[in-house]
Amino acid sequence: MQVRPVIAxxxxxxxxxxxxxxxxxxxxxxxxxxxxxxxxxxxxxLAAPTTLATAISRIASGGTIYLRGGTYAYGSTITxxxxxxxxxxxxxxxxxxxxxxxxxxxxxxxxSSSNRGLQLxxxxxxxxxxxxxxxxxxxxYVGGSNNVIERTVTSYNRDTGLQLGRISSSTPTSxxxxxxxxxxxxxHDNADSDGEDADGFAAxxxxxxxxxxxxxxxxxxxxxxxxxxxxxDTGAIGPVTIEYSLSYGxxxxxxxxxxxxxxxxxxxxxxxxxxxxxxxxxxxAYGNGHHGFTYNSNPGTMTVSNNVGxxxxxxxxxxxxxxxxxxxxxxxxxxxxxxxxxxxxxADSTNxxxxxxxxxxxxxxxxxxxxxxxxxxxxxxxxxxxxxNP
Numbered sequence: 001m002q003v004r005p006v007i008a009x010x011x012x013x014x015x016x017x018x019x020x021x022x023x024x025x026x027x028x029x030x031x032x033x034x035x036x037x038x039x040x041x042x043x044x045x046l047a048a049p050t051t052l053a054t055a056i057s058r059i060a061s062g063g064t065i066y067l068r069g070g071t072y073a074y075g076s077t078i079t080x081x082x083x084x085x086x087x088x089x090x091x092x093x094x095x096x097x098x099x100x101x102x103x104x105x106x107x108x109x110x111x112s113s114s115n116r117g118l119q120l121x122x123x124x125x126x127x128x129x130x131x132x133x134x135x136x137x138x139x140x141y142v143g144g145s146n147n148v149i150e151r152t153v154t155s156y157n158r159d160t161g162l163q164l165g166r167i168s169s170s171t172p173t174s175x176x177x178x179x180x181x182x183x184x185x186x187x188h189d190n191a192d193s194d195g196e197d198a199d200g201f202a203a204x205x206x207x208x209x210x211x212x213x214x215x216x217x218x219x220x221x222x223x224x225x226x227x228x229x230x231x232x233d234t235g236a237i238g239p240v241t242i243e244y245s246l247s248y249g250x251x252x253x254x255x256x257x258x259x260x261x262x263x264x265x266x267x268x269x270x271x272x273x274x275x276x277x278x279x280x281x282x283x284x285a286y287g288n289g290h291h292g293f294t295y296n297s298n299p300g301t302m303t304v305s306n307n308v309g310x311x312x313x314x315x316x317x318x319x320x321x322x323x324x325x326x327x328x329x330x331x332x333x334x335x336x337x338x339x340x341x342x343x344x345x346x347a348d349s350t351n352x353x354x355x356x357x358x359x360x361x362x363x364x365x366x367x368x369x370x371x372x373x374x375x376x377x378x379x380x381x382x383x384x385x386x387x388x389n390p
Contacts, residue, residue, distance in 0.1 A: 028060035033097070035068040052104075056080055062090030067130065069100030075108040079119040082144065082167060086124035091148065096129030109136035111158040111193055116141045120149075121167050127152060134158075139190070143167035145178045145208070151377070152185045160199040160227065161187035161218075166206035178208030178238060184215045184377035188254070191222035195259025198222045200250065204229040204271075209238030215379040216245045217371060223262040225250040225288065228278060229271040229296070241279040242267060244379055244390050246371055251289025251313075264289030266312060270298020275322070279303045282390045284381060285312055286369055287336070292316040295324070301345075304329060308390070309354075310365050311336040316354055319343045326351050332362035364388050 032044035032055035044050040044058060052072065055065045061084075086092035096102050109115040115136025120127065123144045131153040132139040139154035140162045154161030162185065164177045187200035200218025203211050204227050218225035225247030228240050251264025266285030269278055277300045284307070285292030292309035295302070295318065302324040309316025309331045316331040319342060326347035331354035341353040352359030367384015374380050381389055 028063070029058045030060050030063040032059050032063070032065045033068065034065060034102075036070040036072050052078055056084070056094075059084075059092060061086050062092055064093040064095065066095060066097040067100075067102035068097050069102055071103045071105050073108065074104060074106050074117075077114075077116050077119055078104070080122045080125060080144075082121040084122040085144075086122070086126075088124060088146065091124045091126040092122070093126045093128065094130070095126070096151075101131065102129070103131040103133065105133055106136065106139075106157075107134035109134070111136045113137050113159075117154075117157065120144055120147060123147065126150065131155070132157070132161075138163045139187075141165065142180055143171075143177055145175075145180060147180045149180070149182045150184055151373075154185075154187045154200075155189050157190045157198065158192050159190065159197055160202045160223075161190040161221070162201050163199075164203040164207045164211055171206070173208075173235075176206050176208035176238070177211065179210035180212070182211075182213045182216060184373050184379070186217045186219075188217075188219045188221060191253060191257070191259075194261060195222050196261035196263070199224045199227040199268075200247070201225070202227040202229075203240045204237065205231060205234050207237045207240070211238065212241045212243070213245055214241075214243050215373070215377055216242075217379065218245075218247045218250065220249045220252060220254045222251070222253060222257075222259050224265045224268045225285070226267045226269075227263075228267075228269050228276070228298075230274040230276060230298070231272045232274070236274050236276050239277045239279065241281075242283055243279070244282045246284045246286070246379060246381055246390060247288060247292075248284075248286040248369060249288065258289070262289070264313070265294050265296070266292045266309075268294055268296045269302065270296040270300070273297045273299060275300030277301050277303070280307060281305045282307065284308045284310070284390045285316065286310045288312045290314050291318040292331075294318040295320065295322055298322060301325065306390075308332070308365060308388075309341075310334070311338070313338060315339050315341050317341040317343055319345060329353065330359065330361045330365075332358050332365050334358075334362075334366055
């Protein structure tokens with residue numbers, strides 16, 4: 001990865017939740033290296049790595065923080081504070097070093113809404129190649145805008161693995177997180193003690209426009225794969241795009257644990273009868289514990305196209321009202337009886353919904369599910385070894 005020149009000195013911005021006392025004062029740096037054994041007093045070079053909190057306080061706008069592989073044990077939230085921004089032409093980068101795997105482990109945190117793992121409150125950052133696990137709340141929480149979150153894994157956190165939402169209750173609607181891209185990322189086995197809140201990915205309650213999930217995989221979370229919930233108190237969120245993604249096995253953790261309180265949908269697309277015109281295209285919902293794709297009381301005009309629902313426990317597609325447009329969707333059943341699909345809106349003959357028999361396109365989805373990320377980051381999905389990319 002190319003190291004960019006120093007553009008501006010950001011310094012330490014108030015509001016970070018990690019104490020940086022003892023960090024030596026120095027000019028903002030274009031490059032910082034971090035390792036599990038790094039120290040606050042180290043220069044942040046490859047030979048003398050520092051800590052992640054120190055690197056965040058030192059990095060210049062447009063610079064790069066490299067995380068060496070290994071496990072980083074944290075008891076407190078790591079925050080990239082508001083104001084520590086990159087730019088549209090030169091994002092500030094937080095990345096795994098040279099193909100290594102840095103794991104940010106927050107297992108010592110108790111379950112609490114104040115105990116997130118990594119908070120990204122700044123704008124124009126690129127976070128790449130990190131695993132964030134066992135946080136007391138969200139693994140990664142994005143409150144800033146124009147960020148790229150790529151090749152991350154959020155797992156075993158005690159609320160939603162990766163969530164977008166406002167920074168605080170006083171954040172105006174105009175500053176809700178917007179234009180973020182979550183790409184080629186995985187979120188799994190996130191579970192709260194109540195068994196009803198921890199999703200794989202969420203852009204809900206307080207998010208702006210232009211947020212996109214692409215080539216992502218959400219599986220075996222206790223609640224939903226994706227949650228775009230809205231409620232009357234905060235009003236409509238901005239339209240979200242979910243594309244070329246996969247949601248499977250949600251409602252059951254990989255160890256077989258379940259909760260009767262979880263919603264267990266693949267893609268939950270609304271709440272409180274608030275209309276939001278989301279775009280859901282080229283996605284697969286497989287074997288989730290409730291619906292595959294559900295409007296969840298969103299009466300808007302969503303674009304629902306080129307999606308596949310397979311063996312979800314109730315409906316593969318569940319849209320009881322609204323004016324959504326359905327094109328070239330496929331619904332199949334092999335091992336789970338479930339219920340007939342319901343799609344209120346504009347659904348033409350390009351769709352093959354389940355009404356008791358499989359359509360001709362279902363033969364492509366009859367084998368065992370497999371998936372991987374291509375070197376480009378694109379999601380590669382197979383059934384029975386046959387590639388059927390979403």
